[in-house]
Amino acid sequence: MSLSDSRLELVQGDITKVTADAIVNAANSALVGGGGVDGAIHRAAGRELLEECRTLGRCPTGEARITQGYKLPARHVIHTVGPVWQGGGRGEAGQLAxxxxxxxxxxxxxxxxxxxxxxxxxxxxxxxxxxxxRIALREIRAALERLPSVEKVTVVLFTPWDLEVYRRALAGEPEPEGGLGR
Structure with a gap:
């Protein structure tokens, strides 16, 4: 569904089913699993993932750590800790980037x-x-420009709504006033 770069694809689906060199985990700073994507990845990968994560210590917001993928179809999991939204005035955009x-x-x-x-x-x-x-796509595009060795970046969105929001952002459509709502 890429609109601008054959190396960037937007899909709706389950990231734990994606075959890739690495999938990214939206982790918590303790790297011990949790809810949402984090919990799903830990469940699908098996106990070994948690055991390896425990050897890494904490991961501060904006940083990333890499582990094996274990029972996942991806060879690796790259864990990154995103910011908690606090209204946008506390550096969240820079942390997410x-x-x-x-x-x-x-x-x-x-x-x-x-x-x-x-x-x-x-x-x-x-x-x-x-x-x-918009931050995600900006940073992905910048990385694709800088790293010609990266063959494919897939953004796996959980719901059709999430996919539509990313599709609009990829197409360069302006962000709606007050958001699109759900």
Missing amino acids: RCYQSVFALVEKHGLRTVAFPSISTGVYGYPLEKAS
Whole structure:
């Protein structure tokens, strides 16, 4: 469903089913699993993922850590901790951008060619989807320009609504006043 780069794809689905060099986990700072995407990835990967995460210590907001994928179809999981939305005036946009930058630094370091992202921070962390989608796509496009070795970035959205918001952002449509609502 890419509108501007054959290496960028938007899909609705379950990120735990994606075959890629790495999938990205919207993790909590303790890296021990939780709700939403984080819990689903931990459940699908199996106990070994939690055991490896425990050896990594904490992960501050905006940073990323890499582990094996274990029972997932992805070889690796890159865990990143997004910001909790506090109204937008506390550096949330920069922190969210750093999540993507940190993930791509690990993609480059480990020579990964395919990576799948969820919508980071838009679940229980409350980041507005319209705003987060634009930051995500800006950072993904910048990484694709900088890293020709990356063959495919897939953004896996959980609901049709999430996919539509990302599709509009990818098409360059202006962010609606007050958001689109659900």
